[in-house]
Amino acid sequence: MNAKIQRMQRMITESLIEQKADAVVVISPENVFYASEIYIVSHRWVPQRLVMVVFHQQAAPTHLICNIHEGFVRSEEGWIKDIRTYTEYVTSPIELLCDLLQEKGLSHQKVLVEKQTLSAKYNEELRATLPDCEFDDCGPLMDAIRQIKTPEEITILKENARLLERALLEAYKATKPGDTEKEVAARAISNLVAVGYDTVDILTLCSGKTIFTNTKPGDYRLQKGDMLRIDLIGTRHGYRGDLFRQAILGQPTSIQADAYHRYLEALSYIIEKTVVGARPCELYQACLIKFSEMELSMDLPHIGHGIGVGLHEYPSISPLDKKPMVADMVLNIEPIGIDTIIGGFGQELTVHVTEKGPIVLSDYTDISTMCEIELLF
Numbered sequence: 001m002n003a004k005i006q007r008m009q010r011m012i013t014e015s016l017i018e019q020k021a022d023a024v025v026v027i028s029p030e031n032v033f034y035a036s037e038i039y040i041v042s043h044r045w046v047p048q049r050l051v052m053v054v055f056h057q058q059a060a061p062t063h064l065i066c067n068i069h070e071g072f073v074r075s076e077e078g079w080i081k082d083i084r085t086y087t088e089y090v091t092s093p094i095e096l097l098c099d100l101l102q103e104k105g106l107s108h109q110k111v112l113v114e115k116q117t118l119s120a121k122y123n124e125e126l127r128a129t130l131p132d133c134e135f136d137d138c139g140p141l142m143d144a145i146r147q148i149k150t151p152e153e154i155t156i157l158k159e160n161a162r163l164l165e166r167a168l169l170e171a172y173k174a175t176k177p178g179d180t181e182k183e184v185a186a187r188a189i190s191n192l193v194a195v196g197y198d199t200v201d202i203l204t205l206c207s208g209k210t211i212f213t214n215t216k217p218g219d220y221r222l223q224k225g226d227m228l229r230i231d232l233i234g235t236r237h238g239y240r241g242d243l244f245r246q247a248i249l250g251q252p253t254s255i256q257a258d259a260y261h262r263y264l265e266a267l268s269y270i271i272e273k274t275v276v277g278a279r280p281c282e283l284y285q286a287c288l289i290k291f292s293e294m295e296l297s298m299d300l301p302h303i304g305h306g307i308g309v310g311l312h313e314y315p316s317i318s319p320l321d322k323k324p325m326v327a328d329m330v331l332n333i334e335p336i337g338i339d340t341i342i343g344g345f346g347q348e349l350t351v352h353v354t355e356k357g358p359i360v361l362s363d364y365t366d367i368s369t370m371c372e373i374e375l376l377f
Contacts, residue, residue, distance in 0.1 A: 004150045005079060008035065012055050015112075015141045022109040024055040024138045025097065028117040030310040031142045035061075038078045039238040040069055041199060050093035050122070053080065056104055064096055094122050098129040112138035143314045147306055148328050153239070154352055157307065157330050158361040160197075160234075160241035161350040165364035167191035168232055172247045175373050177224050181205050181217035188230055197234040197241065201311070204231045209343035210246065213300070213336060224250050224375060227343055233311060240311050242332055243362055244348045247371035255342055260370055262294040263337040263345035270303070271333060274351050274358045280304075280321035287317075287335055296337030296345070303335040307350065329353040330361070 012024050026035050027050060029043040035053040043051050052064040060082055065073055067085040074083065086096040101107055107130050115137040118126070127135065149157070171188035189200050205217040210227045222228065231244035252260065269290045273283055284303055291298035306313030307330055315321045315329065331353065336346035350362040365371070 002150075002152070004153065005037070007148075007150075008145050009055070011145050012141070013057075015138075016055075016057050019112065019136065020110060021112050021136065022057045022106050023101065023104070023111045024141070025111060025113045026053045026055075026138065026142060027051075027114045028142075030146075030308075031114065033238045034142070034146055034309045036063055036078055036080055037238075038063075038073055038076045039198075040065075040072070047117075048119070049088060052093070052097060054097070054100060056106075059104060062100055064093065064100065066093070092122075092125060094125045094129065098126065101130060101133070106133070108132045110134040110136065112136050112141065114139050114142070146308055146310070147314050148326065149308060149330050149352075150328075153308060154328070154330060154361070156237055156239045157241075157350060158352075160236050160239055161243060161362035162364040163195040163197070163236070164192065164232060164234065164241040164243050165245065165362055167195050167197075168230055168243065168245045169365055169371060171230070172228070172245070172371050172373055175222065175228070175247075175249070177249055177375065178221050180219050180221055181207055182219060184222070184228070185217035185230070188232055192232060192234050197236045199235045200232075201235055201240070202231070202233040205229070206344075210346070211338050211340070211344040222249055225253075227256070227370070228373070229344075229346055231348070238309055240307055240309070242307055242311060242348065243350065244334070244346060245365075245367070245371060246346055247373055249373045250375050251372055252370060257369070259296070259339050259342045260345050263296060264347075264368065266290045266294045266296065266298075266337060267333070267335065267347060267349070270335065271349065271351060271358055271360065274331060274333065274353060275325070276327050276353060276355055277324050279324050280315045280317040281319050283317050284319055291335065291337050294337065296339055298335055298337050300336060304331050304333040306330065307332050325353050327353060327355050 032051045033039050054062045061080050062082040063080045064084050066088050116139050170191050204214045206212050206215050207228045210229045226249050228247045233242045270287050287303050302318035304317035331351050334348040338344040347367050352359040
């Protein structure tokens with residue numbers, strides 16, 4: 001059993017004792033993969049087809065799956081040996097869960113479930129079937145467990161970041177004036193699969209002045225002098241990669257280059273403050289102040305987030321997150337600074353928080369200047 005699973009089991013046991021509970025039921029695709037170490041790709045896209053892992057106070061854990069996944073799950077030879085199945089559209093997954101809880105003598109006990117993930121329909125069914133159970137939330141527990149990354153997880157996240165950067169840069173290098181945003185996006189998606197990603201989850205693209213975030217690629221044809229920013233997100237070996245990189249068709253003007261360097265100074269300042277003991281809310285406020293000093297506006301509700309098996313894990317670098325950061329968190333830092341006349345500037349970096357200071361994992365390329373797309377004519 002690896003170190004990650006041992007730490008998870010220890011923390012779950014401690015939480016069960018502290019909360020005087022008898023079982024934990026994880027349901028979200030991220031937590032089920034984290035707990036079982038078996039990546040069922042369709043779990044994210046068909047959430048009503050529940051997959052669950054149940055940790056018991058007095059017994060080994062149980063993996064509850066739809067029977068169409070049974071052959072695959074058993075072939076993976078995971079560490080959880082007790083596997084139970086239900087038939088979709090015949091038996092409700094909640095019925096299977098309730099049968100298990102009753103079998104373990106937990107029909108009158110306290111059970112922790114993921115409240116944020118369990119749908120209202122399934123929640124009603126669970127409570128109606130086991131009316132004497134007390135249900136509470138295990139979401140915060142799993143968030144706390146996943147915040148701290150093992151060396152193996154950090155290696156995967158670094159590989160993911162560097163491969164994603166490579167896919168983006170190769171897409172930019174193949175771009176030329178007259179290409180549509182959709183054509184550039186298609187290249188980036190193809191490249192991400194080519195470098196080894198299992199799935200492409202999200203792609204957003206902004207061109208021209210790049211003052212917007214999370215916009216979809218359209219039919220606009222790129223022109224010389226346009227800036228270009230793709231935010232590309234995918235999953236590899238169950239772990240996410242999430243980056244955006246800024247490029248420009250041709251060479252930047254002096255005012256564009258100056259604004260970008262002001263942005264980069266603010267970004268570097270925030271990275272330097274991403275240290276053990278720093279509070280995310282204070283980091284967010286420091287970002288607002290620094291961007292104002294650099295004469296760039298920054299009005300995002302958060303400037304970064306944890307990353308791992310989930311896309312937006314804790315901590316969230318926002319005004320509300322007040323818990324000090326600890327060693328071996330991995331964060332994506334992603335503020336965007338805007339000069340309404342010149343345009344918007346952004347780079348997203350994956351950062352490992354260590355006792356010796358922050359280490360940038362997304363180091364495939366030098367971002368001291370925007371990626372300049374050569375014009376071959």
